[in-house]
Amino acid sequence: MNKSKVFWLIATIGAIILSAGCLEQNAPISGALEKQIALGKKVFAQKECGKCHGGAGLPSQGAAQQPEMKAPDLTSVFLAIDTVFIKAHLRFIELSQMPSIDLTQQEIDALAKYVASLHAKAKTDPNLQNPDGACPVCGAPLKMAGALQAEYQGKSFYFECDDCKRLFERDAGWYAKK
Incomplete structure (x- = not known):
């Protein structure tokens, strides 16, 4: 091989x-x-x-x-x-x-x-203060108010970048369990 x-x-x-x-x-x-x-x-x-x-x-x-x-x-x-x-x-x-x-x-x-x-x-924004959430894919801290968002089973999930959001949307059930 x-x-x-x-x-x-x-x-x-x-x-x-x-x-x-x-x-x-x-x-x-x-x-x-x-x-x-x-x-x-x-x-x-x-x-x-x-x-x-x-x-x-x-x-x-x-x-x-x-x-x-x-x-x-x-x-x-x-x-x-x-x-x-x-x-x-x-x-x-x-x-x-x-x-x-x-x-x-x-x-x-x-x-x-x-x-x-x-x-x-x-x-992660270097000037981020008092984050109120974390990306469910990579764990990056974020402010939910300015973050990307996706819904899964009636719950909102927030992301700091398009890559994480796309990955979440491919298998939301797996990431939502975390």
């Missing part, structure tokens, strides 16, 4: 686990999670991930070293909800086009949490 097929097999397994509801979301960020995210941010900087994955508020060290590679947008809503995919990708990095990076399991876990936090961070 070639590397590309193995990579997509791993990605598919991660998506199945995600769709089965095995990932916990929208819980208040605990002190332990904040520490993991901080460690992930530190590893991101130390391993110079910003050389390829810069922009969108990420710590960037300039232009990509390999401009022919299109490093994915780490603020994607799909990465925000799928730490299994991120962990599998980093664990089996040799199956991707990413340069080899020596990472411990603790660093992989921390990077996954950090990357998962980036969507909400990128989509």
Whole structure:
């Protein structure tokens, strides 16, 4: 089996686990999670991930070293909800086009949490004060008065971006249970 097929097999397994509801979301960020995210941010900087994955508020060290590679947008809503995919990708990095990076399991876990936090961070208004809601998809804090809205079974749900709203509308029942 070639590397590309193995990579997509791993990605598919991660998506199945995600769709089965095995990932916990929208819980208040605990002190332990904040520490993991901080460690992930530190590893991101130390391993110079910003050389390829810069922009969108990420710590960037300039232009990509390999401009022919299109490093994915780490603020994607799909990465925000799928730490299994991120962990599998980093664990089996040799199956991707990413340069080899020596990472411990603790660093992989921390990077996954950090990357998962980036969507909400990128989509949250930096001047937001006194949020009164949270996105049911990524957990980003928001003000319901100015947020996008969808109805499901007589209840209103609020979103900070179109991507989260579209994802919610594809499987509202799953997100509404959270």
